[in-house]
Amino acid sequence: MTSEHLTGQRPSDDQQPEWPDAGRLREVTGRLAAAPPLVFPAECEALRARLAAVARGEALLLQGGDCAETFASATEESVGGKLRTLLQMAVVLAHGASLPVVKVGRMAGQFAKPRSRPFEERDGVRLPSYRGDAVNEPGFSARERTPDPARMLRMYETASTTLNLVRALTAGGFADLARVHEWNRAFVAGASDGRRYERLAGEIQRALAFLRACGGDTRATATAEFHVSHEALLLDYERPLTRTDPETGRTYGTSGHLLWVGERTRRPDGPHIDYAAGVRNPVAVKLGPGVAADTVLRYVDRLDPDREPGRLTFVVRMGAERVRERLAPLVEKVGAEGALVCWVCDPMHGNTFVAPSGHKTRHFDAIADEVRGFMEVHRSLGTHPGGVHLELTGGDVTECLGGSAGVDVDTLPRRYETACDPRLNHSQALDLAFLIAEWYRSV
Ligand SMILES: O=C[C@H](O)[C@H](O)COP(=O)(O)O
Numbered sequence: 139m140t141s142e143h144l145t146g147q148r149p150s151d152d153q154q155p156e157w158p159d160a161g162r163l164r165e166v167t168g169r170l171a172a173a174p175p176l177v178f179p180a181e182c183e184a185l186r187a188r189l190a191a192v193a194r195g196e197a198l199l200l201q202g203g204d205c206a207e208t209f210a211s212a213t214e215e216s217v218g219g220k221l222r223t224l225l226q227m228a229v230v231l232a233h234g235a236s237l238p239v240v241k242v243g244r245m246a247g248q249f250a251k252p253r254s255r256p257f258e259e260r261d262g263v264r265l266p267s268y269r270g271d272a273v274n275e276p277g278f279s280a281r282e283r284t285p286d287p288a289r290m291l292r293m294y295e296t297a298s299t300t301l302n303l304v305r306a307l308t309a310g311g312f313a314d315l316a317r318v319h320e321w322n323r324a325f326v327a328g329a330s331d332g333r334r335y336e337r338l339a340g341e342i343q344r345a346l347a348f349l350r351a352c353g354g355d356t357r358a359t360a361t362a363e364f365h366v367s368h369e370a371l372l373l374d375y376e377r378p379l380t381r382t383d384p385e386t387g388r389t390y391g392t393s394g395h396l397l398w399v400g401e402r403t404r405r406p407d408g409p410h411i412d413y414a415a416g417v418r419n420p421v422a423v424k425l426g427p428g429v430a431a432d433t434v435l436r437y438v439d440r441l442d443p444d445r446e447p448g449r450l451t452f453v454v455r456m457g458a459e460r461v462r463e464r465l466a467p468l469v470e471k472v473g474a475e476g477a478l479v480c481w482v483c484d485p486m487h488g489n490t491f492v493a494p495s496g497h498k499t500r501h502f503d504a505i506a507d508e509v510r511g512f513m514e515v516h517r518s519l520g521t522h523p524g525g526v527h528l529e530l531t532g533g534d535v536t537e538c539l540g541g542s543a544g545v546d547v548d549t550l551p552r553r554y555e556t557a558c559d560p561r562l563n564h565s566q567a568l569d570l571a572f573l574i575a576e577w578y579r580s581v
């Protein structure tokens with residue numbers, strides 16, 4: 139380990155690991171630079187076009203997946219479960235808002251995490267914090283916590299496996315609208331307060347019958363279009379996977395379709411914003427409650443100098459208590475600059491607290507309230523609430539409180555499985571989709 143590991147001093151606050159072996163790092167980045175791209179320019183351009191529709195108010199973005207993907211969770215069950223949850227949510231949202239839903243997974247690259255503290259201390263022993271499977275291991279020993287650049291090769295391989303599953307499942311009938319609706323009907327029938335969702339589910343049922351009566355095909359390919367995204371945090375991974383398309387001369391990050399810069403690394407003159415400015419992919423920036431309007435305008439100038447709808451998404455994560463007060467001035471100033479960006483609500487990261495059992499958690503009601511506040515602000519300004527960005531899983535975990543699954547502080551430890559922050563479980567995610575769908579009609 140370097141002396142920085144021992145002293146706690148870090149050269150910057152850009153959340154990059156201190157790899158202990160520079161030679162090994164060079165070898166790994168060389169191998170990544172020689173590896174095939176994971177995503178392709180035409181796919182990134184297609185997503186830009188879809189996001190342009192979101193920015194214009196003609197579509198919604200649904201972005202979701204694990205807080206931190208792990209190598210062990212790249213299984214058909216886990217990836218299929220997340221995909222299925224997102225597809226189910228998308229049908230409900232599309233019906234509620236009467237708009238197409240652009241589906242983007244927090245998948246196939248969400249393996250690195252920024253942390254509040256570079257070190258963790260237990261019983262007087264101090265070790266580097268777990269920074270995601272791309273960097274080190276969660277176990278609390280010096281070996282497990284020492285950053286290992288070879289893990290970025292496993293990240294690449296696991297992302298590739300995940301993308302293969304996503305592509306095969308979406309192409310193979312998994313996304314058939316009728317099948318997704320049957321899953322939703324089963325959810326409504328089984329949910330403890332499923333009756334409140336029955337009306338909307340019934341309307342979708344009738345819409346499908348009408349579609350069939352008109353000769354429509356529920357297996358329409360648009361249903362299956364799915365893209366992947368992650369935080370472009372680990373620059374030693376992102377840079378070698380950045381390629382110039384020989385056909386157009388444009389540069390793309392080929393690690394994922396949509397890349398975002400997180401709340402902790404969005405220094406306007408920092409390396410992450412610089413990286414995002416240099417690629418042609420659609421890019422997003424997370425905006426926390428402390429962001430200044432002038433800073434937001436700097437992102438617009440740097441990341442969307444040509445004012446192209448679909449290029450830039452702002453993911454707002456202010457917390458339920460602050461979103462109503464802090465969002466409006468930002469939306470107004472960005473609009474006044476002539477930028478048509480996507481505004482998306484992440485209701486997870488501003489609502490985290492630690493339960494008495496020591497588990498980090500979030501309450502469903504606060505999550506729902508932040509989305510509602512976000513929508514109210516946009517409705518009052520006449521702008522478009524462009525969608526949601528969520529941490530969720532297809533499993534039956536007990537990480538967030540509330541929702542129809544009825545997780546409470548006593549049940550929280552039962553299946554608390556996240557590698558970092560608490561995720562909505564399958565039924566909480568669907569509860570939220572039904573609520574948001576109703577609000578798109580009424581707020
Ligand atoms: O997902 C977001 C961050 O990586 C996470 O909230 C950091 O968690 P920490 O505050 O426990 O480091």
Ligand SMILES: C=C(OP(=O)(O)O)C(=O)O
Nearest residue numbers: 252400401402424455487
């Ligand atoms: C770290 C994350 O969020 P934020 O940057 O908003 O804190 C995240 O979405 O994984």
